[in-house]
Amino acid sequence: MSLENLNQEGFKSGFIALIGRPNVGKSTFINQFIGEKIAITSPIAQTTRNRLKVILTNQKSQMIFVDTPGIHKPHHLLGERLVQAAKRSIGEVDAVLVIFEASHSPGRGDAFILNLIRNLKIPVIVALNKWDLLELRQFKERKKEYLDFLEGTNWPVFSCSALKREGCDDLISEIEKKIPFGPQLYPSYMKCDHPEKFLMAEFIREQVLINTREEIPHSVAVSIDKIQDIPLKKKSNQNPRTGILATICVEKKSQKGILIGKGGTMLKKIGKESRLQIQTLINGNVYLELFVKVVPDWRSKTSRLNEFGYEGN
Ligand code: GDP
């Protein structure tokens, strides 16, 4: 970074890519840092589709985390785009935080990631996440496995539980040390670079994934079609509400059936839970109406991918 960018007070700023196999806890990590829910998390892999920038600002620094889609072997167009987005974000950052799962021994997916970043010229910091799932003795053995796996790198290795927020502060201090001096790039109040509309769609998608589990895998996309204030009726003692119309898109008719559920119970549940999340996001009452639409094979259609905001090249 050039000298004129050096801030007199020694302020630091930098972009940090979060890299890791799907499901290792990248989004959980981001939500913990920011202290509010921004990235969606779910027990089902590959929920993070778009690159979400999450901004952590304090007196001394501004760290901009880029939540990348999990790196995996692409199966179709959407998969390829996810991998491209992950690779691109590695090329654009000042440091990499790579997360491995302490609850598993390093496997082929981890080796794939290690190869991808091994020769990077920028600082890499390693987090062994989910240590809360292991006994201390087990954990020590597992840590040794990872240290062997990472042999030849001189990256610092931290252990943490993103879920319980244990070990995360040390990790953050280390990242702060590794980013360059530079000016504040985003205003302090800004925690995320995506508009609320995007987050609303993500919260709905998350509830679909959580409630339908394996039945509706990744073939679901959500678009927010309309957001408007609902005017209060005269003499009403209700609070003002925001009306939101959203469409959930699936690939098969059978999936539509699952999503709607018997007598509409599933869709009601998804609607209720995502409405509560959206209410917290916008800090107000929400009326949410959900539609389900079948668009065969949307994942392989470029125009559809663009429509739902999945970045291509
Ligand atoms: P991502 O795909 O890497 O973004 O992973 P997520 O953040 O969505 O997390 C995947 C799952 O792992 C979720 O069910 C999380 O609650 C869970 N998880 C994340 N971090 C931890 C952790 O430190 N401990 C435990 N026990 N579970 C975690």
Ligand code: MG
């Ligand atoms: Mg994620």
